[in-house]
Amino acid sequence: MRPTLLKGHFLLAMPSMGDERFERSVIYILSHDSEGAMGFIVNQPAEGLTLEGIGTQLPASVANTGLKNIPVFVGGPVQSDYGFILHSTDYPPQNPPQEASAPENSLVGMTQSLEILIDAAQARGPQHMRLLLGYTGWGAGQLEGELQENAWLTCSATLEDIFSPDPHALYELCIQRLGFDLALLSQQGGEA
Numbered sequence: 215m216r217p218t219l220l221k222g223h224f225l226l227a228m229p230s231m232g233d234e235r236f237e238r239s240v241i242y243i244l245s246h247d248s249e250g251a252m253g254f255i256v257n258q259p260a261e262g263l264t265l266e267g268i269g270t271q272l273p274a275s276v277a278n279t280g281l282k283n284i285p286v287f288v289g290g291p292v293q294s295d296y297g298f299i300l301h302s303t304d305y306p307p308q309n310p311p312q313e314a315s316a317p318e319n320s321l322v323g324m325t326q327s328l329e330i331l332i333d334a335a336q337a338r339g340p341q342h343m344r345l346l347l348g349y350t351g352w353g354a355g356q357l358e359g360e361l362q363e364n365a366w367l368t369c370s371a372t373l374e375d376i377f378s379p380d381p382h383a384l385y386e387l388c389i390q391r392l393g394f395d396l397a398l399l400s401q402q403g404g405e406a
Contacts, residue, residue, distance in 0.1 A: 221246045226367040235291050238385045241350050242376050251352045254289040257381040276331045289346030298346045299325050305340030321373050342377040
């Protein structure tokens, strides 16, 4: 039986997970294959942190615009001191930055290039983007094991949800779409 690949889906942390870093988290899976998976938590803004607060060497073309007020999100515990930008696939325009990538059939692309911010400051950026510190990652078979242990629920992701203007409500919204009552989700996993 071929494993289910979850690229382009959300993972929703189950209440029984027990890892505070992922409590009520919604993770967008950017890539998933036999070697592992990579994703970003999209519903956890870093309280009070903006691009200006982390971008100590921003070009003036970015630092002197409203982009400096873009909120920063906690993307995950892996490389949490590195910045990543998830963006809609309407970027890059012509002459793309080399680090920009949008995996095939993905809802979003990801880059670590400042070029996207410079382009956004000049109204050439993507329609949607989210700045994150760190990412979530799993080695070969690790995510599948966690799914077997009922650590995560999965559901389809949409572009609107990934860039939701109300990220704090996203977890409950996804749970409701799956037809679950959050209050009734078991604190203990099991096998059927």
